[in-house]
Amino acid sequence: MAAQPKAPLVKPYLQLRKETAERDRGLREKVMTLEEAVTLVNDGDHVALGGCTLSRTPMAMIWALVRARRKNLSVSRSITSSEGEIMLASGACNHIVTSWFSQGIVWGVSRVMRHYTEKKLARFDEWSHMSLGMRFRAGAMGIPFMPTRSMLGSDVGRMRDSEVKKITCPFTGEDLLLLPALNPDVALIHVQRADPYGNAQMDGLQFMDIDIAMAAKRVILTTERIITNDQIRRTPDQTRIPFFTVDAVVEVPFGCAPHECYGMYEPFFDHLDKYAERNKGDVVKAMAAYLGEYYYEAKGWPDYLNKIGMSEVLDAARRGRSVFND
């Protein structure tokens, strides 16, 4: 079983302010490689992942973390898919905070998740989807909690009893649940485009990415392409994450593969089917083999994509762009 978190559940305000004040928030270029960005993540950190299920997963950064043999990470994400299996199986993570965890509905219950959680090799803290969103939002807003009307009365709520507070509303007398703010150590976010300072623009589904970025102590942004700051300034109302909360910008085309990036590529379904198929036997062996082949032995991100295959890359991109065909 994973160790209990060392830090207080909710970061004291003065600590939050001090940590934020100490960050270099000036308008400066911060473009770097995946390998350089990895140094911003420490063993034991709480890492929040952008995207949801198979969408805009910061896979390239996870790939880099696994290759760098990061350990004992706590990971939070709105809904966790194969990237969670990879982080558990690689030993990078022993604690997942999420609302739902399996590769995806069509592939059934995750046997990797079952292996690590049922054998108590890893913690899986389950929060309702909205509650997790509200925890990030409170963290983004600089408040210690968010009131909510969900999770009451259920065992999902009961399992979180030591982390939430049930109160009577001082205005209305109603029952309310207070959800503790979540301020991750690091946020990993993948976007369609960003400038060298870290101003990020996202198309389509935004998931919890903006709140995660604003809540975190450090933000690593991977992006399909880096555009100029001039380009950003032509449509400032399309910027979703401001540069001063970003610590690293890494350009990684197909950085979510085999997941999707809105408008650019859909999930690599054939690869995901094959991946699921491998996990029908001994998941420890199967995952070790997968990690060996696609993670540790790949010479770099292009080689990883090459192992997935050019046809799949082209097909995923064709399907991805089709969302704009109407």
Added chain:
Amino acid sequence: MAAQPKAPLVKPYLQLRKETAERDRGLREKVMTLEEAVTLVNDGDHVALGGCTLSRTPMAMIWALVRARRKNLSVSRSITSSEGEIMLASGACNHIVTSWFSQGIVWGVSRVMRHYTEKKLARFDEWSHMSLGMRFRAGAMGIPFMPTRSMLGSDVGRMRDSEVKKITCPFTGEDLLLLPALNPDVALIHVQRADPYGNAQMDGLQFMDIDIAMAAKRVILTTERIITNDQIRRTPDQTRIPFFTVDAVVEVPFGCAPHECYGMYEPFFDHLDKYAERNKGDVVKAMAAYLGEYYYEAKGWPDYLNKIGMSEVLDAARRGRSVFND
């Protein structure tokens, strides 16, 4: 002095839910005239206004409310400008909830505001700008309050003592202020474009409009132009207000005049200078004359614009579009 509010400060949850459930939220056309939309506002309603200071003020709808002789409205807005003076002087409103109230910094302290508030003809409830935003946001989220760290220690906070709650955070032991949710009876919002169902897209500054729309019991949308639902569906990630919260869509070109609408026209500065000049003497007389000329005697919105003058309309539009020149 205005009467005290009749309703409880925070709407009980069951009432909020019942009122929302009773609204017709189906995908239906709701295009109407200003005069028809006015019937959605009752005397005594709490009316929240979109925009801020001189920007995206729903002036055409205010113009229609004044012409329809609505009375005893409570009005909330992030920052209140000449539209607040007009609502006070016309008798439409006797209670303003805002963070700042004057025509604008360049014209000095509002003599109209001073007349009505110092003579206790109207209430002016002052909230910090963020606090008012948080009140709308709580209303939009369906929670009874939002915790905040602002307004503590000041007389702005002290003046609101009966409406806020000071608590000790149950997670951190810190001092916090709880701000009561604000769910207006009606929201008036002006946007650049909307479809006949009420899906609204906004360019540039958004102010508090989204929260106001989501918090209100009824929403009247005025729009520079009505576009097709097909057009909306080509860029769903640009939609800011969903159709099911909207009760009326009114097409009103230059619907913010003499204020600005982002990317379409800047403020009509000459008209605003002349308006300010008129109010240097007896404000009651001056405002009565202004309302007579521009409000009651105008044959319709085009005639109102005509009284402001074609040259001003063209100049404001030229300046407005220039924001996209770079």
Added chain:
Amino acid sequence: MTKEGAAKPYTASELLAVMAARLLRDGQVVFAGVGIPLLAATLAQRSHAPKLTILFEGGVIGPFIVPGQLPPSTNEQRCTRRANMVLPIADVLLLLQRGYVDVGFMGGAQIDRFGNLNSSFIGSTDNPTIRLPGTGGGNDISSLTQMIVAMKHEKRRFVPDVDFITSPGWIKGGKSREQRGLPTGGMWRVVTDLAVMGFDDERREMKVLALHPGVELAQVQQNTGFNLLADKNLEHTEPPMRAELDVLRDLDPQRLYTA
């Protein structure tokens, strides 16, 4: 609905989708999961409820689903095709709390007599036989709005008390739901391949309201792990019509969800 449009044969899943679709009313705002709920909501939209609005958890309001391109979950770009609006996840879920949603519509793995759903743990939480994927938005939807659940009618799925309440129904029946802090929503209908069930107004126990074509009440009871109440005016549903099945088969030509 006339018998003339009736068609056979149809699969259990198709029956489920058709019966669920008929529960939706025009103009409603429906928070739908993928699979049968999505198919049923789209069928309703294309038959009797053209003004129905579908919401997806991934952050989508009012999309059109392209036949043959069903989304793998509610969180991929296929869900946004020709949508009215795309918004952050927290904000689409907050629509439930604010009250803009009429009905939540999901599938279920395990349900009990009070309509509580379990998708978290089979067995104990300390040493589960199976750790299931968890709630997702299920807990939020069922906490904050009225619910329709569509699922296969099997004894192992219809249990007296779920091992774990992931998505609250009527909790322990009676007034226990509101006493636990949930004054709104609640389980409204459970649609299976055998019957349509509701809940007794007082005790909040599951009650058969209507039987599908050719199904007897005893058969429903046999496939249920607790005693079912039966409405005194027990109805019989009309069989799926050809037009309904045609829509389903157009939407899911590979029968991903309707096999």
Added chain:
Amino acid sequence: MTKEGAAKPYTASELLAVMAARLLRDGQVVFAGVGIPLLAATLAQRSHAPKLTILFEGGVIGPFIVPGQLPPSTNEQRCTRRANMVLPIADVLLLLQRGYVDVGFMGGAQIDRFGNLNSSFIGSTDNPTIRLPGTGGGNDISSLTQMIVAMKHEKRRFVPDVDFITSPGWIKGGKSREQRGLPTGGMWRVVTDLAVMGFDDERREMKVLALHPGVELAQVQQNTGFNLLADKNLEHTEPPMRAELDVLRDLDPQRLYTA
């Protein structure tokens, strides 16, 4: 800074803008009001602090100001010209609460010895002599971050105790600010056309730190309605340089704010 670049004459407002600009450091995130604060922040950006970021209350991050097209408030489209990001008002103000802002920078109508600002009521709240426009974001900015205020030095503006605390400084001095629930921020510098003032670390009373060219301490005291402390290492500011004044005159050719 050499005397060679020094220029004369300059207006009191220009002096104010130059002296305020010099307080800003490169890389800071500055929440600025219109008028002198905006001019000073832009001047700093174009001289010693190119990586300075300006935020506007209307919802703007990092705009460029077009010379001669100064915005009438922080809430019109002129404020967004070539900005990095535009966002809702509540969210730009929340950046203060979250801690992303280094310094708030505004003008003031009335200030007291503890750095509290009044922009709400002259006289009593029940029967004010003048009802002023109110706080806007001033209360939020001064509650949540460290502050610079730029204002004319007049006895009627520098009062022992403000009639009404709109934007909190050090409240009643000492530890009263944090005791009232404001553990962060506080009034840092007051820049006038006569001097630069700070606050005593213990008592939190206003203290003269530096005198502008040709100004004596007695003159500052004469124009102040309470007893000023004076730093034991009282400094003298360098006069505005030609390059600084050139930038200001380029930005505000009609001298809307620098007359």
